[in-house]
Amino acid sequence: MSLIELQDVSKIYRLGSQEIPALTGVSLTFEAGEFAVLAGPSGSGKTTALNLIGCLDHPTSGHVIVNGLDLGTASKKALADFRLQNIGFIFQSYNLIPVLTAAENAEFTLMLQKVPKPERRAKVRKLFVDLGIDGLENRRPADLSGGQQQRVAIARAMAADPHVILADEPTANLDSHTAEELLELMRRLNREQATTFIFSSHDDRVIAQARRVIHLQDGCLADDLTISK
């Protein structure tokens, strides 16, 4: 059984009377431990695809099966619970909660899971060391650089040990050097801890780092290459 399966998935947005097809008939499978990128120009449907994989949205037609479950008709609450246990998110603009410290941000999903505080603390401390941001635990997001914030966001996504981490253009707001470092970090986590990463990018240098490149074009699957290294 694959970790994630998209079966003939289409997503059509409605703006008034206008219909905007964002994804059309996409079928894809992802296995545990993959390090895959959704590539394509802006508007090609990358974010839409990640939203569907992440159970943030329902497809207009087709099925999205994550970890053996099709949540096509699940309630908001059931979807939330499923995401909390199974999926980690990293966003382009970090989206840390500004009033919380770096450590509190990283603990957020664990807090939602009602993990006791000492356990949370210990786990996040270890993650911060792994991610090279130890010592920044008590800083507010505003006092961190973009790269540091995105590392905290990775810590937040990884803290609850999700099956997959979805990252929508995680390096788009970073300079190329920091972006490369961050990507290297993600790859290391993928290698060493077998964390499954699916991320999107329109930056060729970033795309070149992935082991599997899925090209989207106008909402359709254009290419699916696995690069053996």
Next chain:
Amino acid sequence: MDLVRLSWKNIWRNRRRTIITLTAIAFSIMLVQALHNLSFGVYAGMVDSGVRAGSGHIAVYRNNYLESRDETLYFKDGSLVDDISQINGVEQVLPRLYIPALAQSSRESRGVMLIGVDPDRERQVNPFLKTLPADGMIRSTDSRDAVVGTRLLHELQIRPGQKFVVTAQNEDGTLHSELLRVRGVVNSGMKDIDSSLILVGLGRATQLTGNSGSVHELAVILADAGLEATVHRQIAAQFAQGQDILAVSWEEAMPNLANAIKLDYASQKFIFMIILLIVAIGVINTLLMSVMERMREFGVILAMGSRPMTLRCMIMLEAVILGLLAAAIGTVLGSLATWYLVAVGIDLADLVPETLEFGGVVFDPVMRASWDPAWMLRIAVYVVCLTLLAAAYPAIKAGRTTPVEGMRHH
């Protein structure tokens, strides 16, 4: 617990806005509490002077006397005055006989209401008599001394120390006259009283009517107005079976005063409601603004797996914290204001030169508040509930967003 901490931090995100909102709520609470306590004190003062000048906190009458004022409805008070005086919380019991009479001086005559009183007891209670000089008071219950209203004195064209005659119908139907001497003069500032009041000793009064040992009214003064209900029951228990008398509260005996207070307080309640409504609108505005600003963040929080309910709880918690904080600050301010109004009060003498009369009662030109802590607490609780209510819409709105929608906000 973590959610409480997060809510607390969220409140201080926009410090200035929160402080302004807190100040507005706290000041409203202070205003409402202080105004209420002021009214509470002023009403209590009015009731106190009202019952002391009038028929007491509780009055004992023959059935129907209150409605008909029929002077034949007197009763033998026997040991009732002493018995009622024994009841806990009773400060004074004043026996009174009301006699419609004709007062005649050598020059003029006037219809009056002659009141027979127990001079010693009356002097301790009645605000009009308290200010009389020592030689201005009726010396004994059988004496021919009379205390007369200043206008009446003027109309009769006599002066203190001079004699006049009162005539009234005796029990046996004949007219009976008594010679009285003006001993003291009452200047209450109220036209009705000053132009009709004649107080004489009860003994002298019953000589006029021939019904010795009878009264129309026992005015019971309490040490504390709050004891009315309990004392009322105890007084009623004193009446012998079949005795045609009953005890009535001051609200029934002096409906003018009771209604004036009720009406005044009703208009104040209306103002309180408007103040609280304005507070609610302010809170809704603040919370809605803070929710709209954070839509993107809510989207992220929902994406990470928070249930919509958790989000709603967080916003309700923010409102509760805001409400509790405002209630605490407001109550402290309200207490300070009340403390000032109790200790110093507001002097109306400069504003209103005439005698202040309200519901037929003269009252002190210095308005003083009185503590009503239970009510202050109630207002504080109301405001917290109101804040919660005001948070309902913003909370529902936040819980209704989806992660995708929320994250589209910038």
